[in-house]
Amino acid sequence: MYIIVAMVRLISKDVDLRELLNQIGSDPASYGIFLDKDSHLRVWIDEVYYPAASVIKQECLSCGADAAVHKHVITGKVEKSSVLILANVRQLKCLVDKLRRMPYWGLNQIADEIKSVLEDREARTFVLTMPNGTLELRRTKVMTILNATPDSFFPGSRVDLHTGLERAVDAEENGAAFIDIGGASTRPGAAEIGEDEELRRVIPLLRQVRERVKLFISVDTYRAEVAKQALENGADLINDIYGLQFDKEMANVIADYGVPVVIMHMRGTPATMQEYASYDDLMKELHTYFVERVEYALSKGIKENQIILDPGIGFAKLPEHNLEVLRRIEELFTLGFPVLVGHSRKSTMGKILGGVPAEERLFGTVAWTSYLTWKGVHIVRVHDTKPNVDAVKAVEAIREGI
Numbered sequence: 001m002y003i004i005v006a007m008v009r010l011i012s013k014d015v016d017l018r019e020l021l022n023q024i025g026s027d028p029a030s031y032g033i034f035l036d037k038d039s040h041l042r043v044w045i046d047e048v049y050y051p052a053a054s055v056i057k058q059e060c061l062s063c064g065a066d067a068a069v070h071k072h073v074i075t076g077k078v079e080k081s082s083v084l085i086l087a088n089v090r091q092l093k094c095l096v097d098k099l100r101r102m103p104y105w106g107l108n109q110i111a112d113e114i115k116s117v118l119e120d121r122e123a124r125t126f127v128l129t130m131p132n133g134t135l136e137l138r139r140t141k142v143m144t145i146l147n148a149t150p151d152s153f154f155p156g157s158r159v160d161l162h163t164g165l166e167r168a169v170d171a172e173e174n175g176a177a178f179i180d181i182g183g184a185s186t187r188p189g190a191a192e193i194g195e196d197e198e199l200r201r202v203i204p205l206l207r208q209v210r211e212r213v214k215l216f217i218s219v220d221t222y223r224a225e226v227a228k229q230a231l232e233n234g235a236d237l238i239n240d241i242y243g244l245q246f247d248k249e250m251a252n253v254i255a256d257y258g259v260p261v262v263i264m265h266m267r268g269t270p271a272t273m274q275e276y277a278s279y280d281d282l283m284k285e286l287h288t289y290f291v292e293r294v295e296y297a298l299s300k301g302i303k304e305n306q307i308i309l310d311p312g313i314g315f316a317k318l319p320e321h322n323l324e325v326l327r328r329i330e331e332l333f334t335l336g337f338p339v340l341v342g343h344s345r346k347s348t349m350g351k352i353l354g355g356v357p358a359e360e361r362l363f364g365t366v367a368w369t370s371y372l373t374w375k376g377v378h379i380v381r382v383h384d385t386k387p388n389v390d391a392v393k394a395v396e397a398i399r400e401g402i
Contacts, residue, residue, distance in 0.1 A: 210234030
């Protein structure tokens with residue numbers, strides 16, 4: 001029997017429905033029907049065997065929903081078809097109940113995946129357990145950047161021992177939940193520095209900050225030894241731009257210390273990543289990448305409730321890719337993990353604003369922070385604490401009141 005384990009995910013309403021129907025290969029004559037029904041959730045199922053696609057469509061109709069499939073599914077002229085379900089929550093639960101009783105063509109597995117997507121959508125509160133306490137991510141939290149580097153793309157983020165401590169105190173006083181200390185620039189084209197130099201930049205600053213502030217401290221590193229020494233000196237979590245791929249010991253260190261880890265999406269290295277900024281389906285790639293990296297993390301003993309995902313704005317992505325990620329950020333929530341976005345003063349904003357330098361991108365950054373807060377992103381990583389904390393508070397007040 002032909003079995004396929006599908007990839008099920010929610011699709012943002014900001015994506016043109018006609019584009020999705022065209023990607024599936026639906027009959028253009030049916031577009032109007034689906035446009036009239038596009039008022040609820042969109043659930044995408046990747047490449048299922050054509051009889052399964054046909055059954056899903058029929059069962060959707062029986063539940064009062066509908067599904068778009070390839071125009072040749074009914075004749076069997078295609079082996080596989082992606083499926084786009086247009087349904088409300090009640091209709092999806094009806095569909096899950098029906099498909100779970102069908103142990104062929106992987107339909108019962110598809111039912112479980114749809115159920116998981118629904119559960120993840122409804123349960124969006126996460127709790128991180130760290131050496132210096134726990135943190136509930138019910139509202140958007142701000143992470144303030146401290147770059148102990150001489151070459152980070154925004155000069156205003158560069159700190160030494162004195163200014164780093166001042167910035168950390170300011171972050172705490174103005175409502176940040178985290179600071180993120182990095183000792184190696186990861187801007188496009190940045191050269192790699194040695195481990196000893198990274199330790200020299202990070203550890204003294206970390207020790208000094210840990211003595212003075214109570215907020216949670218993240219260390220931005222992809223090296224296991226740097227992570228280990230950071231955790232020994234008071235760090236609470238590790239932010240790895242390589243998603244546990246650069247250093248084979250990194251996952252073991254995270255698991256041994258039981259701390260949260262940020263897994264970011266990137267291709268190549270900071271020096272080469274923009275050479276790989278080409279995608280057939282960006283959001284599908286992100287989804288596939290995160291599923292694989294999470295499975296790897298879990299296999300190494302990292303706890304499921306200690307994983308945070310970062311789509312990597314500006315890392316192996318052109319401006320149009322960055323904007324697509326931001327526009328469709330809610331699709332990453334279906335993976336079932338908190339999402340962090342590092343969008344602060346990035347070059348895409350500079351392009352939007354007419355080529356202005358990083359020093360003139362604050363207002364645009366705050367606008368994006370407001371948008372991401374409204375969408376429900378769990379952590380925003382930014383250079384400027386107070387303006388972004390104020391933006392989060394203002395948006396949350398609209399949602400929940402003062």
